[in-house]
Amino acid sequence: MHFASHRRYATQHSLSSNAPGHCDYRLLYSGIPALGTLFHGHALASGKSNQVKRNAILIGLGRIGWSLEKDKLRYHPCTHAGSLLALKRRYNLIAVCDTNPARIQEFQRWWPEPVLCFENPKQLFASINSAQFADQRRKSSGKESNAASTSTTEGPLSVDLAIVATPQDVHTSQALELMKSGVADVLIEKPPGEKASDAKKLLQAMENFHRRLWINFERRYHPGYQKVLKLIQSKSLGTLRHIRGRVYSGASPVHPGSGPLLHDAVHWIDLLFWYCGIPINMSGRIVRNSKGLEQASHLHFHYDNFVANLDTGARSKFFEFEMELDFSDGRIHCGNNGFRLWKSRKSSRYSGFKELKEYPFSFSESKRNPWMNMYSTIAREAHISSGKASESGYDRNRTIQGLKTVEFIDKAYRTL
Incomplete structure (x- = not known):
């Protein structure tokens, strides 16, 4: 089989017995400039001479x-x-x-x-x-x-x-x-x-x-969750006082070291670590059935000035992913049902009191797809180099925080 200078599909044929693991057909890229060659080398993105595919x-x-x-x-x-x-x-x-x-x-x-x-x-x-x-x-x-x-x-x-x-x-x-x-x-x-x-x-x-x-x-690459981080860092809503969350799933645990905490709530814990850093300590309880499989968990992540609480559950008849952040001057609600924002304002019902008033939570609609944002980030940050990968632009701490989620979940399964 050879590569033609124009695009064409390879014909189907059976493989010999000494090549296990392949499909019973071969589909190859041809060496056309728009795609680049299958094997060595890279193609420049069309219309952008400085962008390598x-x-x-x-x-x-x-x-x-x-x-x-x-x-x-x-x-x-x-x-x-x-x-x-x-x-x-x-x-x-x-x-x-x-x-x-x-x-x-x-x-x-x-x-x-x-x-x-x-x-x-x-x-x-x-x-x-x-x-x-x-x-x-x-x-x-x-x-x-x-x-x-x-x-x-x-x-x-x-x-x-x-x-x-x-x-x-x-x-x-x-x-x-x-x-x-x-x-x-x-x-x-x-x-x-x-x-x-x-x-x-x-x-x-x-x-x-x-x-x-x-x-x-992928929530790290969603503009809504990114705006939450900016609001935390700017302290425009005051001091962060408390975080509470719920992650409920219909998934059934397959063994004692796995369940909704690891499969679904790991996203929530990653958001927590992104927003607040790694907690000082963790406590709580994991509820298990007679076979030792996770049915629910109630975790408390301890920070210097507040505690973040997370509840999870298996075998729910609905899926829910919610995080609510309380500040001294406001509140943010974020999750699969969207984003909401409240700010402390003078009460219209009680003299001398303030109450929470809801305000619009807006972000760029043109960049709301986290998948597109994630892959664009990888293409931008991961500069092609030979042998040793370039570290230019790569946020190593992002990955370390993600790996820490597994350490905390494993500890919860082993000790709680």
Whole structure:
């Protein structure tokens, strides 16, 4: 099989028995300038000579990886694949991986361009490994080449961004393998691990291999939640006095070390750490059933001058994600039902008293999609470099706070 100078689809054919893990068909990018080559090198974004398109791979085509794009009630994009498609001027999706071959075929019918596909993550990782080592060998020997590779699908992949959207029990191992393989930027789905040891391994890999790890806490990229942070920092509503939250989910825990606290409330805890920093201490109670599975949790995060309270529950017949922040001169309510703002004003009912009066909570409608904002941030902050990833513009503390959520949740499961 070879690369043509024009766009074309590769024909289907069966694979030999010595290539396990691939799909029973091969879909390759051709070497057209608008897409860049599948293997070595990058293409410049159309119309922007100083903007380099980044080669991305997506591991996992489930709900958050891709399939939620079929939900007509959601804003779009609302998945990793949808975001890559919406920002195709900045990214090349060069490979996908999923253990379900039917899902891969369905995805390929949805994706507008040919894409290389794998059923076995190990096969994909092996291809990345050979690419990064080949790049290093060429650079060390001074034999750089811009020629397109004529390799088959077993050839090396040159990857800038790897997206891990697989079940939480393999998040850590796959992210570690990708960072070790030389991928400069790795975006991992939440939760970033199941235990404190997972978070420590990821942090250590970031430092040892000089990689940029991103965690999909997309609320950090929503302009509404960003405005809440600005209001806290500006102290325009006075001193922060108390935070309370509710995260209720219909999800059923699968084992004693997992449940709505880890699967859903991890987003709430990440917001708390973003807004207020890491707490001094945590107390509370986790309610479990006869099998030791989480049914509810009541957590208290202790700071110098206030306490943040979080209630979670499993098997609810509704989903709720709410955070309410009380200040000395106002209140903010934020969550999946929107944003509300109150300020302290002279009471119209009682002499000498003040009451809370609601005011509009406005933010930029043109930038309200957190997925677009997150992927734009990655493209902007993660400058392409060879070997050692550039740290220019990368907010390392953002990732450290995200990893801390796992440490606190693991502690809650073990001690409360």
